[in-house]
Amino acid sequence: MDASLSPERRAALLIAAMTLDEKIALMHGVNRIKGDAASGYDFDLPPNGYVGYVPPNRRLGIPSLTLADGRAGVGNKARDVTLLPAPVAAASSWDPRLLNEFGRVLGQEQWGKGTNVALGPSIDVVRVPEWGRSFESYGEDPYFNGVMAAAEIEGIQSQGPIADANMYLTMNQESDRFRADSVVDERTLEEIYLPPFEAAVRDGHVDTFMCAYVKTNGVYSCENADLLQRMLREQLNFDGWVMSDWGATHSTVDSANNGLDQQMPDDTYYGATLKKAVLDGQVSTGCINRHVRNILVPMFRHGLFDRPPTGTWASNVRSPLHDSFSRKVAEQGTILLKNANSILPLQTNVSIAVIGAAGTTAPKIEGGGSSAVIAPYTISPRDGIRKRVGNGTQVSCTDGSDLAEAAKTAAAAQIAIVFVHTNETEGEDRPNLELPDHQDQLIATVAKANKQTIVVLDTGGPVLMPWADDVSAILEAWYPGQEDGNAIAAILFGDVNPSAKLPLTFPKDAAGIPTASKEQWPGSDGHSRYIEKLNVGYRWYDATRTEPLFPFGFGLSYTTFQLSHLVVSPANLDSQTGAVKNVSVIVDVTNTGKCGGAEVVQLYIGQPPANGEPPRQLRAFAKVQLNPGETKPVAMTLDKRSFSIFEPSQHRWISPDGTYEVFVGTSSRDLPLHGSVVVGSANLPQ
Ligand code: BGC
DSSP states (O other): OOTTSOHHHHHHHHHHHOOHHHHHHHTBOOOOBOSOGGGSSOBOOOTTOOSEEEOOBTTTTBOOEEEEEBSSSBOTTOSSOOOOOOHHHHHHTOOHHHHHHHHHHHHHHHHHTTOSEEEEEEOOOOOSTTOTTGGGSOOSOHHHHHHHHHHHHHHHHTTSOEEEEEEETTOOOOTTTTTOEEEOOHHHIIIIISHHHHHHHHTTOOOEEEEOSSEETTEEGGGOHIIIIIIIIIITOOOSEEEEOTTOOOOSHHHHHHTOOBBSSOOTTTSHHHHHHHHTTSSOHHHHHHHHHHHHHHHHHTTTTTSOOOOOTTOOOOOHHHHHHHHHHHHHHOEEEEEGGGOOSOOTTSOEEEESGGGTTSOOOOOBSTTOOOOSOOOOHHHHHHHHHOTTSOEEEEOSSSHHHHHHHHHHSSEEEEEEEOOOBTTBOOSSSSOSTTHHHHHHHHHHHOSSEEEEEEOSSOOOOTTGGGSSEEEEOOSOOTTHHHHHHHHHTTSSOOOOOOSSOBOSSSSSSTTOSTTTTTOBTTEEEOTTTTOOTHHHHHHTTOOOSBOTTOOBOSSOEEEEEEEEOOOEEOTTTOOEEEEEEEEEEEEOSSSOEEEEEEEEEEOOGGGOOOSOEEEEEEEEEEOTTOEEEEEEEEEGGGGOEEETTTTEEEOOOEEEEEEEESBTTBOOEEEEEEESGGGSOO
């Protein structure tokens, strides 16, 4: 308990005092999985509420570990907590500061509940648009996910708890999730799937990871030496601990020797069997000590011994500030996808029909599975809109179950707003990208009855929109959390000017997606083959020249912007080799419209063709707020990675010489400004 010593020293002293039983006790949780893990998400929550629990060691004064889910608020049926919008909504802000605050709010509520290990964020790249958990993550770009992950983790950990980034690695589908094998080549693994985790370590200083249910190249994640030792420890220098996802441990000896520090939630493999394996000499004491060290060092580093949380699972952790933050995230995350004839923002004196279950009787505020949160209240779109327009304006409603009724209600109003939704959840992928429950038909019916139809999507991922040309406006509001109706009303009536952008591509049709074949998803013979390789998300649309419905990075505003004066500074070079250290880029952004608003400037790199990379890859972005007529310079920095590829034959990143193109604009398909950077010795001053 000498807090003046380093965490490493304190851990070493403690380990020297621990018996084998005490060490093993720290290496597993004590909750039970109810029934068969293979049947899905089915755990007995312990009386203390925490979904993962390691009891304290009273002899040595080791505090308990109290683990709770939290992607959009404290989960596991906790009461008196705030439901934030889905992480994909927060990410759509393209604002790392918002994600940092998101993490702070989440971390503060977790800590207030007595949680010292907060399970989240989920940072996997969305490979398959049907993935049932894509709403929990940030989107389809590795660099973007890394920036968001680091920001959120930093926020969570600033409030006390240790964040647990998940799911490591290639957790890209729910279909067959307890057995599926992701077959992926090394370069793709390193360039697409690893970077968010790398940023979580390097920039977010995350101290725990959760290894995933799936296998990568034939080996379960939680006993995969390549993932856990070579990549995580040697390459990323990760210095915390790896816990298994709930039920993702499959062995004792292989797991222990290949890098799993802690089994969750129980001791099936890391209790008596682990002790026996040590006594039999199959797992060394040195190996056990390393695992225990990996757990204890972060516990010391985060002050769990010195400043344990004082709250309990029963604490009320809500606050008016958190309620309004939830609303702010929903407002900042709602994307304006279409706005024909500037139908939006609406005036408050027009009669409005609110149609659809998500708008009226059953607001779709969150996704399902372990990220689910018990909302303290729900503002429905109907209620939010009614409150915003006041008593003088007529707002009629119908849930849309009766199409004739929907048509009648729509025809009787000046503006019809249809709210549609998907039901996304952990444990299953969507069967396809269509809106379920005949909602396409509902939209078509309403659009026919009223020429001024606005569609609001409450989905966790992309959907097909066969009706896109027939409606006046489209908003993607995602799963917006408890403040749903207030946030959408603020957008609809222009109190908030939308400034969010898509963090994933919306395809035109089912065939035109990167993972359209069965062998890619959901896989055949238990293997999901990543044959699209680096061409994930927009990379594939660009490489195959496929027109998306709405591209990655796209989102409209009630104002307009113009970019000009791109300056790509000469590369800061290593004087010996000419290799790029970093490059700074400046561009002017002007608000050319009539109201204040924010634009996201996006920078994509096109590598020399010989590098064999996708045509363009996001490497920097910046969000800027501008008054009408105002111009501001926006500065971005490109690091060495922007000019690198992973070379599998050498197992490392290299920077091939050549001309790297710089594309700057406001979506992956609207890149008006070009520059370039020359890499290599030819670039050195003579
Ligand atoms: C999920 C994890 C979650 C855990 C505990 C698992 O089914 O995959 O993300 O943290 O359950 O609830």
